[in-house]
Amino acid sequence: MAKVDTGCLVLADITGYGEYLSVVELEHSQDVLSDLMGVLVGQLRGLLHLAKLEGDAVFCYEHGGEVDASMLLSMIESCYFAFSQRVQTIHRRTTCQCNACRLIPRLDLKFLTHHGQFAIHEVAGSRELVGRDVVLVHRLPKNSVTARTGLRGYAFFTQACLQRFPLDPVALRMVEHKESFEDVGEVSGYVHDLVARWREEQARRVVYIAPGAGIEMAELDVQAPPGIVWDYLTSPTKRPLWQGSDRVDQRNPAGIRGVGTINHCVHGTTTIDEEILDWKPFRYFTFRGAWGLGIGRQMGGLLFTVELSPTRDGSGTHIAWRMEAGRGFKQRMLVRAYGAQLRSLIHTITENLTQLLMQAQAEAAERARAAPLS
Numbered sequence: 372m373a374k375v376d377t378g379c380l381v382l383a384d385i386t387g388y389g390e391y392l393s394v395v396e397l398e399h400s401q402d403v404l405s406d407l408m409g410v411l412v413g414q415l416r417g418l419l420h421l422a423k424l425e426g427d428a429v430f431c432y433e434h435g436g437e438v439d440a441s442m443l444l445s446m447i448e449s450c451y452f453a454f455s456q457r458v459q460t461i462h463r464r465t466t467c468q469c470n471a472c473r474l475i476p477r478l479d480l481k482f483l484t485h486h487g488q489f490a491i492h493e494v495a496g497s498r499e500l501v502g503r504d505v506v507l508v509h510r511l512p513k514n515s516v517t518a519r520t521g522l523r524g525y526a527f528f529t530q531a532c533l534q535r536f537p538l539d540p541v542a543l544r545m546v547e548h549k550e551s552f553e554d555v556g557e558v559s560g561y562v563h564d565l566v567a568r569w570r571e572e573q574a575r576r577v578v579y580i581a582p583g584a585g586i587e588m589a590e591l592d593v594q595a596p597p598g599i600v601w602d603y604l605t606s607p608t609k610r611p612l613w614q615g616s617d618r619v620d621q622r623n624p625a626g627i628r629g630v631g632t633i634n635h636c637v638h639g640t641t642t643i644d645e646e647i648l649d650w651k652p653f654r655y656f657t658f659r660g661a662w663g664l665g666i667g668r669q670m671g672g673l674l675f676t677v678e679l680s681p682t683r684d685g686s687g688t689h690i691a692w693r694m695e696a697g698r699g700f701k702q703r704m705l706v707r708a709y710g711a712q713l714r715s716l717i718h719t720i721t722e723n724l725t726q727l728l729m730q731a732q733a734e735a736a737e738r739a740r741a742a743p744l745s
Contacts (some may be wrong), residue, residue, distance in 0.1 A: 377487070377490070379419075381432070384481050385408075385428065386517075387478050406461065410450075414446070414450035417598040439606065445652040482514070487504025497718055511550065522562065524690045530558075530563050547576075548560060578674075597679045598653055599731070615638070615723075630647055659673065660673065661671055
């Protein structure tokens, strides 16, 4: 008998593609779709398991407990930002005047997110997810969200999803919404405006130490996708596994990790505070903290940017740690005296992270191979 699993079900669906396809040249439209689908898969892979590519949609899932609320929302927003950026880039750079290229800005992206039960069933040599909740999430793209709200880029979280992932709809300015379907009944939940979040992201103040602008503290490659690396770098439950702290207490004024988050890293009787100043999921984050060997406290806090980028062969993630200290004489002397020790500390904990990620990826691959089929 097939084992019934429980987890998050996510359908990322390109809005308006059917209408777009009806008025554009087929050859170019397929190139555009392939490009955009590649962006979606690249953003979602790792944190979620790819179940199936479904024309102009990507269907993914997770086994219960693999993703927390902050990572789920960060992943969805990061994916939407990457999609929107790619649509803008294609439109601005193309010189082709065909309809397929000219009408690209009509495309948008929506996410349908649910939590429920499913079984994995082998059909004609491939794995398929089956179950009532799988049917439910596939009914959700045909909804009235756009008609009622005017939104074309959004994420709809079912009530079941929000019960599992404690996102605060009020704090996140979500709008309550209900749909009714003949076969699955009424589905209630909340709509998250991704268009507004994209505008906020573009307007946000950048706090970023660019390559060559600060002190290079560590660089290395890890064989894991950016989403997984980001999770281990920022999750308060996973950071103690590699950085040597006893625990990380986190305060999130917005209800999820991001700009304004305060981390309290507890090392015995010592607590190191960090404040997140810039937050670009799966790309980089910048924080200020009294970090490492006590020199941060003497200097009023050090500024760090931790940046992720694809490795040259595309198989993993390149991590770069950069630091910027104050520009006064005392700060320069302290960095000169203790910088090598701090660099060594960061290199050590990053190597710990590498080993932990290798183990986690190996265990995930083994779980995928051993997943029972119906």
